[in-house]
Amino acid sequence: MGFSKDSCCVCMLQLFIVVCLIVQCVDVKVHADLNATLTVNASLASARRIPDTLFGIFFEEINHAGAGGLWAELVSNRGFEAGGPNTPSNIDPWSIIGNETYINVVTDRTSIFERNKVALRLEVLCDSTCPADGVGVYNPGFWGMNIEQGKKYKVVFYARSTGPLNLTVSLTGSNGVGSLASTVITGSASDFSNWTKVETVLEAKATNGNSRLQLTTTTKGVVWLDQVSAMPLDTYKGHGFRNDLFQMVADMKPSFIRFPGGCFVEGDYLRNAFRWKASVGPWEERPGHFGDVWKYWTDDGLGYYEFLQLSEDLGALPIWVFNNGVSHNDEVDTSSVLPFVQEALDGLEFARGDPTSKWGSLRAAMGHPEPFNLKYVAVGNEDCGKKNYRGNYLRFYSAIRHAYPDIQIISNCDGSSTPLDHPADLYDYHIYTSANDMFSKSTAFNRVTRNGPKAFVSEYAVTGNDAGQGSLLAALAEAGFLIGIEKNSDIVNMASYAPLFVNANDRRWNPDAIVFNSFQHYGTPSYWMQLFFSESNGATLLNSSLQATGSNSLIASAITWQNSADKKTYIRIKAVNFGASAVNLKISFNELDPNSLQSSGSSKTVLTSPNLMDENSFLQPKKVAPINSLLQNVGKDMSVTVPPHSFTSLDLLKESSNLKMPGSDSSSSSSV
Numbered sequence: 273m274g275f276s277k278d279s280c281c282v283c284m285l286q287l288f289i290v291v292c293l294i295v296q297c298v299d300v301k302v303h304a305d306l307n308a309t310l311t312v313n314a315s316l317a318s319a320r321r322i323p324d325t326l327f328g329i330f331f332e333e334i335n336h337a338g339a340g341g342l343w344a345e346l347v348s349n350r351g352f353e354a355g356g357p358n359t360p361s362n363i364d365p366w367s368i369i370g371n372e373t374y375i376n377v378v379t380d381r382t383s384i385f386e387r388n389k390v391a392l393r394l395e396v397l398c399d400s401t402c403p404a405d406g407v408g409v410y411n412p413g414f415w416g417m418n419i420e421q422g423k424k425y426k427v428v429f430y431a432r433s434t435g436p437l438n439l440t441v442s443l444t445g446s447n448g449v450g451s452l453a454s455t456v457i458t459g460s461a462s463d464f465s466n467w468t469k470v471e472t473v474l475e476a477k478a479t480n481g482n483s484r485l486q487l488t489t490t491t492k493g494v495v496w497l498d499q500v501s502a503m504p505l506d507t508y509k510g511h512g513f514r515n516d517l518f519q520m521v522a523d524m525k526p527s528f529i530r531f532p533g534g535c536f537v538e539g540d541y542l543r544n545a546f547r548w549k550a551s552v553g554p555w556e557e558r559p560g561h562f563g564d565v566w567k568y569w570t571d572d573g574l575g576y577y578e579f580l581q582l583s584e585d586l587g588a589l590p591i592w593v594f595n596n597g598v599s600h601n602d603e604v605d606t607s608s609v610l611p612f613v614q615e616a617l618d619g620l621e622f623a624r625g626d627p628t629s630k631w632g633s634l635r636a637a638m639g640h641p642e643p644f645n646l647k648y649v650a651v652g653n654e655d656c657g658k659k660n661y662r663g664n665y666l667r668f669y670s671a672i673r674h675a676y677p678d679i680q681i682i683s684n685c686d687g688s689s690t691p692l693d694h695p696a697d698l699y700d701y702h703i704y705t706s707a708n709d710m711f712s713k714s715t716a717f718n719r720v721t722r723n724g725p726k727a728f729v730s731e732y733a734v735t736g737n738d739a740g741q742g743s744l745l746a747a748l749a750e751a752g753f754l755i756g757i758e759k760n761s762d763i764v765n766m767a768s769y770a771p772l773f774v775n776a777n778d779r780r781w782n783p784d785a786i787v788f789n790s791f792q793h794y795g796t797p798s799y800w801m802q803l804f805f806s807e808s809n810g811a812t813l814l815n816s817s818l819q820a821t822g823s824n825s826l827i828a829s830a831i832t833w834q835n836s837a838d839k840k841t842y843i844r845i846k847a848v849n850f851g852a853s854a855v856n857l858k859i860s861f862n863e864l865d866p867n868s869l870q871s872s873g874s875s876k877t878v879l880t881s882p883n884l885m886d887e888n889s890f891l892q893p894k895k896v897a898p899i900n901s902l903l904q905n906v907g908k909d910m911s912v913t914v915p916p917h918s919f920t921s922l923d924l925l926k927e928s929s930n931l932k933m934p935g936s937d938s939s940s941s942s943s944v
C-alpha cells in the first residue's frame with residue numbers, strides 16, 4: 273500500500289504539530305514563567321526613612337586606583353625615591369635615553385628636600401657628538417601617559433647643573449618618536465648652580481594615550497633632576513582628580529567615602545603603612561612610600577588633604593580609616609600606642625581644627641582654611657582578631673571621644689553575631705563570597721539585635737569564579753544583598769562595595785567596580801548595579817511584602833523619593849530575579865489614590881545579559897549595562913515581567929509631590 277502525495281503532506285503536518293507541542297512542553301518546563309505578587313503599602317505611616325548615609329564608596333589605594341588612576345599626575349616615581357633611600361638605586365619606571373658612551377645616570381642623596389633626599393644625577397659625556405635628539409631620561413607614566421590634543425600640561429621639576437643648562441622637555445609617543453609638545457629650558461651656570469624650580473606649560477598638538485615625558489640635552493656637563501611632575505591642567509575643579517574617573521564616581525551619588533584602605537592602611541609591616549603626616553604639605557616634600565600589601569610605590573600625591581578634598585567635591589562625608597598600631601605582621605603594644613593616638617588626634621585637628629591651630633594652619637596653607645566635614649573615623653581595618661586591637665582601640669576611643677564628642681567611631685569587630693565588648697558607634701562588616709551565598713545574605717541583618725552600634729558594611733563583593741573580573745552573576749547577587757541592606761537600614765547605616773577601582777595594567781584584586789587604563793574606563797556590572805541604589809540615600813522605604821509561588825529567587829523592595837532634578841515624587845520598585853525563569857510580577861499598592869500613579873513620566877530600567885558570566889571590557893564597555901525604557905500600564909494594580917537573571921527597577925511617577933517624609937526616629941518599623 274502506497275501513500276498518496278496528499279496523505280503524505282497531512283502526515284508530515286501532523287508530525288510537525290506533535291513535535292511542536294513536545295518542544296513547547298519542554299520549553300514550558302525549562303522556562304516556565306513564575307508568578308509573584310508584591311504588595312506595597314504606599315502610606316508613609318508605615319514607612320521608614322533610609323539613612324542619608326546608606327550607600328557610599330570605599331576608595332582604597334589598591335590596583336593603582338589613585339597613583340596612576342584617579343590622581344591625574346602623569347609621572348610615576350617623580351622624586352626617584354621608589355628605589356629606596358640607599359643610592360645608587362633603581363629608578364624604575366624611568367629609563368635612560370642614550371648609551372654609556374654618551375651619558376651616565378645614577379641616583380645620589382643630594383636633593384634639596386629633607387624628607388626625600390634621593391635625586392637623579394646625569395653626567396652628559398657628549399656635546400656636538402651627542403645623538404641628534406639628545407640624551408637624558410624619560411618617564412612612561414603609569415603604562416603610558418594620556419596626552420590629548422589642545423589640552424595643557426604643567427611640567428614642574430627641580431634642576432641643578434655644573435654648567436649652562438639646555439634641556440628639552442617633551443611629550444612624545446611611547447618610543448620617543450612623534451613629538452606631541454616640547455619646550456627648551458635654558459639657563460646659565462649661575463642660574464642653576466643651586467637647586468632651581470622650573471615650571472612650564474606644554475600644549476599638546478596631537479593625541480596619544482600611550483605617551484611619555486622626556487628630558488633631554490646635547491650639552492656636556494652634570495645635571496641633577498628631582499621632583500619631576502606633569503599634571504594635566506584639566507582636572508576636576510583643578511583639584512587634581514582625573515575628570516572621567518571622578519565623573520564615574522560622582523554618578524553613583526555616594527553619601528560617604530571611606531579611605532584610604534583597606535590593607536593599605538595596615539601595611540604588611542607598620543613601617544610601610546600609610547601615615548597621614550607623610551602625605552600632606554607641598555607635594556615636592558612628601559617622601560612617598562611603598563605600599564607593601566599591594567606591592568607598589570606611591571608618591572602620595574593623593575594624600576590625606578586630597579582625600580578630604582575629594583570627599584568635599586563629591587558631596588560625600590569623609591570616613592577616615594587610620595592605622596591603630598597594627599599591621600598584618602607586627603603590632604605596637606597598647607602601652608606604647610600613644611604616639612599613634614596623638615597622630616590620629618593631629619589628623620583630626622588637620623581636618624577640622626581652627627586655621628590658627630598647629631595642624632589646621634597647615635590645612636589652611638594648603639588652600640582650605642575652612643574645616644573639612646570629618647565626622648567619622650575607623651580605628652584600623654580588619655584588625656579585630658589582632659592581639660592588641662581591643663587595648664589599642666580603647667585608647668583611641670577615649671582620646672577621640674574626649675576631644676571630639678561628635679565624631680562617630682567605627683570598630684573593626686563585627687557586632688552582628690555577638691554584641692561588642694567595647695563601646696563604638698558603628699562596627700565594620702566585610703563580606704567577600706560566592707554569588708549564591710551573597711544572594712542568601714539578603715536576610716543577614718533581619719535578626720541582628722537593634723540595640724547597640726549600627727552596622728557599616730564597609731566592604732562587600734562577590735569574588736572568585738562567580739565574579740571573574742566582574743560578571744552579571746556577581747552584580748545580581750550583590751543587588752539582592754543590597755535590597756536586604758536597604759530593608760534593614762534601621763540597623764545597617766552604611767554600605768560600600770570593594771574595591772572601587774582597578775587599573776587594568778595592575779590587577780591586584782578582582783573584581784572591581786570601575787576599570788580603567790590611561791585613557792579609557794568602563795563600569796563592571798557591579799558598578800551599574802550600584803547606580804540602581806543612587807536615589808536610596810535619605811529616601812523613604814515603603815512597607816512591602818512579596819509572595820512568590822515556586823521561586824525564592826526573587827527579592828523586591830519599594831522606596832519613594834523626590835527627584836532633585838525635576839522635583840517630582842517617584843516610587844521606585846526594585847526587583848532582582850536571580851533565577852532562570854521569567855517572573856510575572858503583580859504589583860499592588862495599598863493606601864494609594866487610584867489615579868495617583870502616571871504612565872507618562874514612569875520608566876523601567878533593566879540590567880541583564882544573555883549569559884550570566886557576561887562581563888564588560890574596553891571593547892564592549894556596555895555589554896552589561898542598564899537599559900531604560902518607558903513604562904506603560906502604570907497603576908494601583910499593575911503587572912510587569914521580570915526577565916530571568918535580571919535586576920529591574922520601575923520608577924513610577926506620583927501625581928502628588930507634597931509628601932511629608934517621615935523622620936528617621938519617628939516611624940521605625942521592622943516589617944519593611
Ligand code: AHR
Pocket residue numbers: 332334533534535536653654731770771781
Ligand atoms: O578590598 C580589598 C581588601 O579586602 C581590603 O584591602 C581589605 O580590607 C580586605 O581584606
